[in-house]
Amino acid sequence: MEEVPIISLLAYLVAAVLFIIGLMRMGTPKTARTGNIYAAIGMLIAIIVTLLLKEVLNYVGILIGMAIGGAIGGFFARKVQMTQMPQMVGIYNGFGGGASLLIALAVFFDLGQNMTLENSVTIVLTVLIGSITLSGSFIAFGKLQGFVSGRPITYPLQNIWNGIIFLAVLAGMVYLVAVPGNITVMLALVAVTLILGILLVIPIGGADMPVVISLLNSYSGIAGAAAGFVIGNMFLIISGALVGAAGFILTRSMCKAMNRSLGNVMFGAFGAVTATSGGGGAGADGDKSVREATQEDVGMLLGFAKSVIIVPGYGLATSQAQHLVAELGSMLEERGADVKYAIHPVAGRMPGHMNVLLAEANVPYDKLYDLDQVNNEFERADVAVVVGANDVVNPDANNMADSPLYGMPILNADKSKSVVVIKRSLSPGFAGVDNPLFYMDKTMMFFRDGKQAFVELIDEIKHMD
């Protein structure tokens, strides 16, 4: 690693500390915005120090690149819908992996056969992780955006084929370390690792894509750290390691919240059986009936309730009903009700999805309750209002050993005195399974788009008394 002036080292240290403080602050919605600013300042310091440190050949080219990249990034960050955030993060991870791959290839072509063992090992590792991150992230993006089927795409002996391809990749890597500089083998390695990235992600169902994106985020960090070793940049190593660790911790917490192992997510083709079995879909069973409620029914129930727990899910995000939900919550409080919001860790389609939406609607943080804090409260609640949530309130997760959701911790909305479910139909949620909560005697189904439902309920409560 090259000699770095002490002042630059100190600046890197400051930037790294800002990253760590930023990550810590991103742990709760209250401090997340400032956390983001801390991390952005850290990155700015790191970029300036790196540009001053290196023998930069062409500042104009770099500044033009930064301006174009910044403009494209800024445009999409503003334009993207909240529900499309996972695929946006996915594509950014892909570019991160791609950038590390290009750095490794640039150094490979630059050094030719004059490589040390350290050079060749770090280059092949960066190529492996960078390529898998690049192609895997684009497939994850395609699945979430609907360009590629969200269903798990499986074929016989899939994991064995992947294992064989992985062994071929390992052989190529060992060859390039033993005989550095062979361009044909390097290009073949890039091609095969790109294919491996695609093959690893296509068998995973769309429902699991946020977990995969979080894992690929971790990979992009590791690829960045490996690229840091390739070019001898200490800050790239530190920041890559932080991204790698943070992505992995998030991946683990998401798997834990779904009660599934990472191996099951990656190789279990979750959703393939339920998606094709036909009988699992809600409403498929003609014997069961639901109690359909009117605007007046739900208005009366809420208007006289003393304690209400609102359970938001993915439908809250798609209908963008968060502002109206917050408005109704305040109206109920003015009528003397205690109103809580129950947040499941994997409600919606990305970690923190519900927190972000409710924060946008200015719901105070102290009214948001995690699963562990709120689950004992349902028994005492007069009404649980489930808005656009499905899997995260499915009692089969507690009771039915053959349910794909079995073992996932859920919000016990079924324990409250009465339940109102707001959704458009009896369609299943992401896991593709029926929900017995809808058929319980205490449950009222209010079949509406989320936003429309709250427009009607606010109107109903306004005209009460």
Ligand code: NAP
């Ligand atoms: P869900 O089980 O996917 O159900 C969402 C429900 O929202 C659907 O049943 C749908 O029913 C309803 N809906 C959709 N659009 C609506 C609209 N405009 N108005 C009203 N309702 C609408 O959602 P969830 O309960 O939030 O559970 C999340 C699922 O995603 C879990 O299975 C979780 O494991 C998975 N997942 C989440 C993450 C994460 O990070 N959050 C990561 C990986 C996987 P209708 O079509 O009938 O309206």
